[in-house]
Amino acid sequence: MKAIRRFTVRTVLPEPLTQLEELVLNLRWSWHHExxxxxxxxxxxxxxxxxxxxVRLLGEVSPERLDRLAEDRRFLRRLRDAAEELREYLTAPRWYQSRPGVPSSIAYFSPEYGITAALPQYSGGLGILAGDHLKTASDLGVPIIGVGLLYRHGYFSQSLSPDGWQLERYPPIDPNGLPLTLLREKDGSPVRVRIGLPKGGPLHAQVWLARVGRVPQLLLDSDVEENEPSARDVTDRLYGGGGDHRLLQEMLLGIGGVRAIRAYCRITGHAAPEVFHTNEGHAGFLGLERIRELVAERGLAFDEALEAARAGTVFTTHTPVPAGIDRFPRELVGRYFGGANEEPAVPVDRILALGAEDYPGGDRTVFNMAVMGMRLAQRVNGVSELHGRVSREMFGGLWGGFDTAEVPIGSITNGVHAGTWVAREIQELAAREIPSLVETGSGWEEILSRPGTELWRVRGVLRRRLVLDARRRLRESWRQRGASEAETSWIDDALDPDVLTIGFARRVPSYKRLTLMMRDPARLRRILLDPRRPVQIVIAGKAHPADEGGKRLIQEIVRFADAEDVRHRIVFLPDYDMDLGRLLVQGCDVWMNNPLRPLEACGTSGMKAALNGGLNLSVLDGWWDEWYDGQNGWSIPSADGLAAPDRRDDLEAAALYELIEDHVAVTFYDRDSAGLPRRWLEMVKHTIATLGPKVLATRMVRDYVERYYTPAAGSARAMAADGYAGARELAAWKRRVAQAWPGVTVEHVEGGGDHSPHVGARLPVRVVVDLGGLDPGDVAVEVAYGRVDASDTIVEPSYLELGGAEKADGGRLRYAGEIPLGRSGAFGYSVRVVPSHPRLSGRAEPGLVALPPAPHGMTNGDLR
Structure with missing residues (x-):
């Protein structure tokens, strides 16, 4: 008989062992080996x-064993030491505490978090990045509060059918069996947050608290008795359900998340966040809740509250794929935020305007969560330099009239948390040979002078560990698919601890091209079975349950890997999770990545492999485009721009095969008299020495603190000072400028001086403008100048603000200045008028610009 309800009964520990629970309930254990x-x-x-x-360990250990441990003095001493070390970690000042002007607290919102496989609340890279962000913030002492949802069925567990088709199951998750505690009021009652719904009463949620080192993580859970059955299922699955379901999840994450933070700070005395970081558009509604608070509690008008909220908000976009952005029908959003559910402080028409694609090429019928997120944030970034450029192109319509390079979307390249992803053996080797690496994070260049003997030995240990675990997983998978014991005997010899091992693991959307390696199956067979330089490939990945195309790609790989002649050299391991990912990035010699460029936002798995002494074999996309230097791996040539996808795949697959055969395998198997691959080890040491300081999440989080969080806190404080006088003044100024802007025109541009100027000369420029009733202090009149291409487009222009503002005829103003001619060749300039205010984050923020009528105002010349 099946149980009608499942729950976890927690162990009562003997008094000498109570510190075990303290250690279990802080997820620092997930990256702390001791x-x-x-x-x-x-x-x-x-x-x-x-x-x-x-948690399962303490739930299943026998009382007799606990009684023996309670009397084991050696164990109790280790327990006391571990508990004291944790308390010191949680309280001692760290890097952040020495920084001036930093925020008192930062709220970090994400729909998923990959902290540990024991807390399955993630699907892929976005969640793993969020988990690494929280862990690193803890290590650096950054006072972040993480906010997410608690999914009662997580993402899904993956298995395979006999013919290789992906199967999904959703095992129930009991929060009481996880390292979580329920957030309670001071009287002991569970905290409840509520958000309004169009009908059927409000949506209620309780709040679970996880401790990620120093970082509290709040996870909202709608499975409470106050809700109707359908509402209880809002947080059932990560990325599950249709439009209404996803919209409710994102409303709960954004609006409910802010309310959960307010409750947490009220109960614990934690400092209220000055900065709100939105990790992708799923949490974008948090900005609406903050506006509602400011209108209802501070008496601000909507536009004033918008400015105050924007100033302290950071928005990070993670996808260069438009299909990866959540877009809802406008009428659906209108139904949930309008009618009887409309908040007077946040009118539905203003909400719909925030998510409108009201720019050329936009879809007027949808509500775009990323667009709303950008309009509600004063600071926006992508997650690699290339992704920043792609994002400026994708979202440039929000700042129409500005060149793509001026679109105010920056970039901070992702990083990875070393404590989570670097093998213990590698960490111990570093501690022995270069102690400063572990103690202070310095001395990376010393790796180059170390002999590679120990590094090669450790790499062998990690490869063997991967092979043994892969065999275990492979055997389990074949048995689940219906194979008998006799049919799995070959697995004892599957893979080889001494063979060049390539890893490929990720989510399986089509643009990541799981099956590019199979473009020419016969050639792939020859590579795998080469008698002198054999290669083995370990593959893992999940397709979204609704992605039939992704499932077909997995099936294609599995069917190839099932073939008797190659199954010992290529394997697909189902149920890709953090534990399997860690084994792969630690044990593989080469990490392969072949997405369609430029559709990989960052791709941090290759960073993890690099820190473990692996080399990358990748298309120049994401972080690899930024940091590949010719010596830290291999670049797969990309046939960008080809209109025929099949032709592009053929060319790039051929290049991939050639690299593996003629470069990767040759270098790996070229051994000296001591059996060491000297050239390979030189590349590995170069990779660690040069990439190590860059790919760490400590660099990433420091970048966020210094380039985004601290400036955002300064802007938020300026807006809030003197009863939000700054926000009121900026909102009034923007309104006045927007109303007058149609009358702002560039009337006349003239350039004087020599018509054949020389390098080093200065070119006088005079501009007459009509400000349409605005004051000179409301605008900046600028000259853009520099090298021009064949179409007279200024390439990478420089800008000069003109001064003077002398009166001309008809109330117009004349501005003047001199352009420095610092280079020879084809040169050009143009002028523009842009709004100017000290509280703007940049010229492009209001999205307004006045240009001279084309082609008037452009002077080209050949500079000598």
Whole structure:
């Protein structure tokens, strides 16, 4: 008989062991080896059986074993030491505490978090990045509060059918069996947050608290008795359900998340956030809740509250693929935010305007969550330099009239949390040979002078570990697919700990091209089975449950890997999660990545492999485009611009095969008299020395603190000062400028001086403008100048603000200045008028610009 309800009964620990629960309930154990060693010592066999999940360990360990541990002085001493070390970690000042002007607190919103496989609340790169962000913030002492949803069925567990088709199941998750506690009021009652719905009463949610080192993480859960059955299922699955379901999830994340933060700060005394960081558009509604608060509690008008909220908001976009952005029908959003559910402080027409694609090429019927997120944030960034450029092109319509390069979307390249992803053996090797790496994060260049013997030995240990675990997983998968014991005997010899091992693991949308390696199956077979330089490939990945095309790609790979002649050299391992990902990035010699360029926003798996002594074999996309230097791996040539996708895939697959055969395998198997691949090890050491300081999440989080969080906090404080006088004044100024802007024109432009100027000369320019009733202090009149191409487009222009503002005829103003001619060749200039205000984050923020009528105002010349 099946149980009608499932729940977890927690162990009552003997008094001497109560500190174990303290350690279990702080997820720092997920990246702290000494604490994991302590858990293992509780019961080594059980620790392995529960897949290294300490909550399950304490739930299943026998009372007799606990009684023995309570009298084991050596164990108790280790327990006390671990608990004291954790308390010191949680309280001692760290990097952030020495920074001037930093925010008192930052709220970080994400729909998913990859903290540990024991807390399955992630699907892929976005969640893993969010988890690494929180862990690194903890290590650096950054006072972040993480906000997300608690999904009662997580993403999904993946298995394969006998013919290789992806199967999904959603095992129930009991929060009481996770390292979480329920957030409670001071009287002990559970905290409840509520958001209004068009009908059927409000949506209620309780709040679970996870401790990620120093960082509190709040996870909202709609499975509460106050809700109707359908409302209880709002947080059932990550990225599950249709339009209404996803919209409700995102309303709960954004609006409910802000309310959960307010409750948490009220109960605990934690500093209220000055900065709100929106990790992708899913949490964009948080800006609406902050506007509602300011209108209802501070008496601001909507536009004033918008300016105050924007000043302290950072928005990070993670996708260069338009299909990856959440877009809802406008009428659906109108139904949930309008009618009886409309908040007087946040009119539905203003909400719809924030998410409108009201720019050339936009779809007027949809509400775009990323567009809203950008309009509600004063600071926006992509996650690599290339992704920043792609994002400026994607979203340039929001700042029409400005060149793509001026679109105010920056970039901070992602990084990875070393404690989570770097193998313990690599960490211990670094501590022995270059202690400064572990102690202060310095000394990377010293790796180059170290002999590679120990590094090669450790790489062998990690490769062997991957091979053994891959065999175990492969055997389990074949049995699930219906194979008998006799049919799995070949798995004992599957893969080889001494063979060049390539890893390929990621989500399986079509643009990541899981099956590019199979473009020429016969050639792939020859590579795998080469008698002198064999290659083995370990593959993992999940397709979204609704992505039939992705599932077909997996099936194609699995069917090839099932073939008797190659199945010992290429394997697909189902149920890709953090634990499997860690084994792969640690054990593979080469990390392969072949997306359609430029559709990979960043792609951090290759960073993890690099830190573990692996080399990258990748298309120049994401972070690899930025940091490939010719010595840290191999670049797969990309046939950008080809209209025929099949032709592009053929060319890039051929290049991939050639690289593996003639470069990767040759370098790996070229050994000296001691059996060491000297050239390979030189590349590995160069990779670690040059990429190590760049790919760490400590660099990433420091960049966010210094380039985004601290300036955002300064802007927010300026807006809030003197009863939000700054926000009121800026809103009034923007309104006045927007009303007058149609009358702002460039009337006349003239350039004087020599018609054949020389390098080093200065070219006088005079401009007459009509400000349409605005004051000179409201605008800047600028000259854009520089090299021009064959179409007279100024390439990478420089800007000069003109001065003077002398009166001309008809109330117009004359501005003047001199352009420095610092280079020879084809040269050009143009002029423009843009709004100017000290509280703007940049010239393009209001999205207004006045240009001279084309082609008037452009002077070209050949400079000598």
């Amino acid at each position: 604490t994991l060693d302590l858990f293992r010592a509780v019961d080594p066999a059980l620790w392995k059986a529960v897949d290294h999940d300490p």
